[in-house]
Amino acid sequence: MANDAAMISIPFGNDHPEIRDAIRAICKNFPAAYWRKLEDADEYAEEFVQALTESGYLAALIPEEYGGSGLPVRAAGVILEEIHVSGCNAAACHAQMYIMGTVLRHGNADQKRRYLPGIANGKLRLQAFGVSEPTTGSDTTRLKTRAVRDGSHYIVNGQKIWTSRAHKSDLMLLLARTKALEECTSRSDGLSVFLVDMREAVGKGLTLRRIDTMVNHQTNEVFFDNLRVPVENLIGEENRGFRYILDGMNAERILVAHESLGDARFFINKSVEYSKQRVVFNRPIGQNQGVQFPIARSYAEWKAADLMVRTGAALFEAGQPCGEEANIGKLLAADAAWNAAEACMQTHGGFAVAREFDVERKWRECRLMQIAPISTNLILSYIGEHVLGMPRSY
Numbered sequence: 514m515a516n517d518a519a520m521i522s523i524p525f526g527n528d529h530p531e532i533r534d535a536i537r538a539i540c541k542n543f544p545a546a547y548w549r550k551l552e553d554a555d556e557y558a559e560e561f562v563q564a565l566t567e568s569g570y571l572a573a574l575i576p577e578e579y580g581g582s583g584l585p586v587r588a589a590g591v592i593l594e595e596i597h598v599s600g601c602n603a604a605a606c607h608a609q610m611y612i613m614g615t616v617l618r619h620g621n622a623d624q625k626r627r628y629l630p631g632i633a634n635g636k637l638r639l640q641a642f643g644v645s646e647p648t649t650g651s652d653t654t655r656l657k658t659r660a661v662r663d664g665s666h667y668i669v670n671g672q673k674i675w676t677s678r679a680h681k682s683d684l685m686l687l688l689a690r691t692k693a694l695e696e697c698t699s700r701s702d703g704l705s706v707f708l709v710d711m712r713e714a715v716g717k718g719l720t721l722r723r724i725d726t727m728v729n730h731q732t733n734e735v736f737f738d739n740l741r742v743p744v745e746n747l748i749g750e751e752n753r754g755f756r757y758i759l760d761g762m763n764a765e766r767i768l769v770a771h772e773s774l775g776d777a778r779f780f781i782n783k784s785v786e787y788s789k790q791r792v793v794f795n796r797p798i799g800q801n802q803g804v805q806f807p808i809a810r811s812y813a814e815w816k817a818a819d820l821m822v823r824t825g826a827a828l829f830e831a832g833q834p835c836g837e838e839a840n841i842g843k844l845l846a847a848d849a850a851w852n853a854a855e856a857c858m859q860t861h862g863g864f865a866v867a868r869e870f871d872v873e874r875k876w877r878e879c880r881l882m883q884i885a886p887i888s889t890n891l892i893l894s895y896i897g898e899h900v901l902g903m904p905r906s907y
């Protein structure tokens with residue numbers, strides 16, 4: 514159940530202070546009004562993503578030999594966290610950080626040379642991750658999108674859903690079935706990963722349809738109709754793709770957990786500030802323990818989640834097993850953020866609903882973390898089965 518003793522060191526306090534300062538400085542140029550305007554116009558945060566790309570921070574995890582800065586996962590997490598503390602939203606670009614890892618770990622030398630430098634310098638966007646499907650949902654290993662080898666190409670047919678940023682991305686990392694489910698020897702067998710060049714694919718077998726959502730998440734349905742993908746765009750070995758995606762899951766969990774930590778801090782800061790200023794019944798509302806305690810509890814929850822996320826990141830960096838810590842960190846951070854969001858809503862009373870206070874936008878955005886990229890139940894099921902050894906439920 515527990516990890517063997519692992520000699521890891523976990524930083525306390527504001528580690529990577531220079532990164533935190535730099536990200537805050539960038540985010541200052543993208544105030545709440547910028548995000549509200551985007552939402553009104555249903556537009557992608559183009560300028561924000563551009564600024565982050567130019568600063569080099571989006572390439573934090575790409576090794577230096579490919580033009581990135583080769584920073585540890587914790588540093589990348591701090592970047593995402595500070596974006597969220599500032600009230601901005603990293604969903605516009607965070608996927609690049611974890612999708613890129615699949616190419617880095619499992620791509621061949623030619624693929625890495627061909628794609629990673631362009632991703633690092635911003636000429637190529639790898640922001641789309643095509644895994645979820647409408648009919649199979651969380652049951653990923655049953656996905657139906659099919660890729661069939663035909664000489665020097667694979668022919669892809671099927672459908673994805675929730676493929677975020679696909680219309681703003683040059684490349685999509687696609688998980689598709691290359692062996693019929695009935696022939697598979699295990700659940701992880703029969704799926705393969707491809708890098709789809711969207712610049713060539715759209716209109717030639719690939720169609721995108723935007724989904725209107727409660728947050729400005731820029732997400733899509735994707736339809737494949739005899740799309741031809743060159744064989745050289747297969748990542749790693751055929752039929753082993755699900756393992757490659759799983760390999761990247763811990764990094765994904767750790768990175769998005771940092772966003773929730775940032776959200777929690779955003780809400781706590783905002784709640785504390787408002788509760789000191791707002792005077793009702795001749796005293797600041799924060800003087801009432803009914804207002805104060807939910808904020809104090811949120812702070813305690815954030816602090817505990819923060820420690821777990823830091824632990825996951827440190828284990829990951831040390832090459833130690835970290836599935837338990839990465840998953841629990843994600844769960845606790847998302848809960849801390851949601852409870853802090855609720856406290857902030859309540860603290861602001863009627864003004865919480867006024868868009869200019871920016872509470873309701875962040876409240877909606879942070880709710881998503883209970884569902885995507887993985888839903889809370891699926892994390893609990895991981896803990897129940899893989900950590901505690903209870904019977905498998907599905």
Ligand SMILES: Cc1cc2nc3c(=O)[nH]c(=O)nc-3n(C[C@H](O)[C@H](O)[C@H](O)COP(=O)(O)OP(=O)(O)OC[C@H]3O[C@@H](n4cnc5c(N)ncnc54)[C@H](O)[C@@H]3O)c2cc1C
Nearest residue numbers: 642643644645650651675676677730885886887888890907
């Ligand atoms: C805004 C947004 C952006 C997204 N972006 C991407 C993306 O870029 N790429 C991508 O591939 N996907 C993306 N997703 C998809 C996301 O990963 C899924 O929505 C998520 O994994 C849940 O799958 P589902 O929606 O199919 O829910 P379902 O699988 O239909 O589940 C519905 C509910 O039932 C619960 N449930 C299902 N089975 C069980 C079980 N056995 N035990 C207990 N509870 C269970 C789930 O926890 C969930 O609460 C995005 C989703 C959203 C909403």
